[in-house]
């Protein structure tokens with residue numbers, strides 16, 4: 001179990017996370033849902049150790065060594081210039097001699113001998129995903145992993161996530177597409193104004209849209225109606 005306890009975080013004067021607590025189980029996929037700017041990426045950066053909370057702590061599972069046990073897929077992955085796809089995978093998979101890049105690339109179909117600079121946006125996302133998978137870490141933080149992927153890769157990623165879950169990993173993923181979260185996750189937490197406002201289990205997933213709609217969009221609906229009635 002990865003435990004996040006009572007975290008506060010601010011960028012300067014701006015408080016982004018407030019008393020955020022969450023427990024993430026091994027062998028399960030936990031979705032994080034939240035509006036733009038709700039604090040999802042900030043939350044991942046805290047778990048990964050890129051940011052330090054002013055209050056609260058991240059408690060890693062027994063026998064793990066903190067952030068070295070985490071694979072982190074950023075929303076917009078960054079690459080070194082003049083690096084080929086294969087070199088990127090070599091760099092990330094370092095220490096995992098069992099990773100069979102050729103076999104995996106039968107699924108991802110990437111031109112690994114070409115410079116990453118020549119890749120399309122979706123190809124870069126696929127390369128970053130392949131890199132994270134190649135690391136085979138017990139904790140995987142995936143920030144919008146489905147963004148920019150073609151339909152075939154979306155289907156493949158659904159299957160891959162199922163297999164990774166069977167390997168007892170702690171997987172946390174964000175998406176703005178509710179259906180993506182519903183079909184992949186065991187639990188979904190709704191982040192609102194920097195706190196986990198509600199965590200839904202599978203049996204409650206059908207209530208999520210209604211919950212968010214009543215919470216967020218009622219005000220927007222009345223504003224949109226007043227704009228168009230002018």
Ligand SMILES: Nc1ncnc2c1ncn2[C@@H]1O[C@H](COP(=O)(O)OP(=O)(O)OP(=O)(O)O)[C@@H](O)[C@H]1O
Nearest residue numbers: 011014016034035036037038039040041042043075
């Ligand atoms: N480096 C930074 N300096 C100052 N404020 C920041 C910084 N990074 C993020 N923020 C602010 O923190 C808040 C949370 O940002 P964050 O990127 O964590 O949100 P998010 O939920 O991942 O959003 P999105 O869904 O748009 O990716 C936003 O208000 C954002 O403007």
